[in-house]
Amino acid sequence: MLFTLPHPVHFEIEIKKSRFLACVEPITDRASALAHIAALKARHPTAAHVCWALMAGGHSAANDDGEPSGTAGRPMLEVLRHQQLEGVLASVVRYYGGVKLGAGGLVRAYTDSVARALDQAERLPLIRQQTLQCRAPYPMEGKLRRLLQAQGATLLGVQHDTDVQLDFSCAAHDSDRLIAFLNESCHGQLQWLAAN
Incomplete structure (x- = not known):
């Protein structure tokens, strides 16, 4: 069974001086998600990266926004899939703290940010x-x-x-x-x- 979220959930974590601001929220389609990401980038102009993953309308998408390929968007997308979510956008704003995390560290940081935001989420069954x-x-x-x-x-x-x-x-x-x-x-x- 698929689930969606009734409202956004947030989580913030600091890892080796980098701040990761995660949000998972209900969204209906890719166009809305892209508009939301553009607005998020405008609100955080000094952020190093705004990575995201989308599950909406039976379609998925992920974007690493300059992080090494496969270290941000795809791991976030896998969290959404694993938790059987649909009609949601996960975004993580990263403020770089000057210490490189390596590929494994980035995957863990983005995965954990989204998963911990979802720990506090109310899930609604998605009924076609x-x-x-x-x-x-x-x-x-x-x-x-x-x-x-x-x-x-x-x-x-x-x-x-x-x-x-x-x-x-x-x-x-x-x-x-x-x-x-x-x-x-x-x-x-x-x-x-x-x-x-």
Whole structure:
């Protein structure tokens, strides 16, 4: 099972006079992550490196930002994979303290920074959602809204035309059961338009 984070977590560590400022936070996609990293670099203009790793939308990415290849971004990414996280960005800002750590020391520093930030993180199970659309006669709208809310579905939109169209999402693993329940509760008066 995959997990995500409800809010950012931070950790700071000093190793041989170098400061490592780690943050792991929820993020939806690569474009948002890149914008966030650019803003982070702007906030820390004197930092030696701003390394990062991303797991979002089923895609992964990592960047060493000038550290020796494979000593920062990739180890951070492995921590995210090992902890089964999705939709998260890990970033570590390094202020160089004048003492070289070597490749092994860098891998440990970046790995530990992210792992220790995650030690204090609350994890939320990531449940894949499915979007459904149905049409119903106007008199059924109120009942249908109440049924959706009672079943834990999220109403995304309502359109009024010759009848009412409701767009909603639910847990993908529960969609077949919900469709059957709504059909029975509404006495077969629903017309299903799409299932994404």
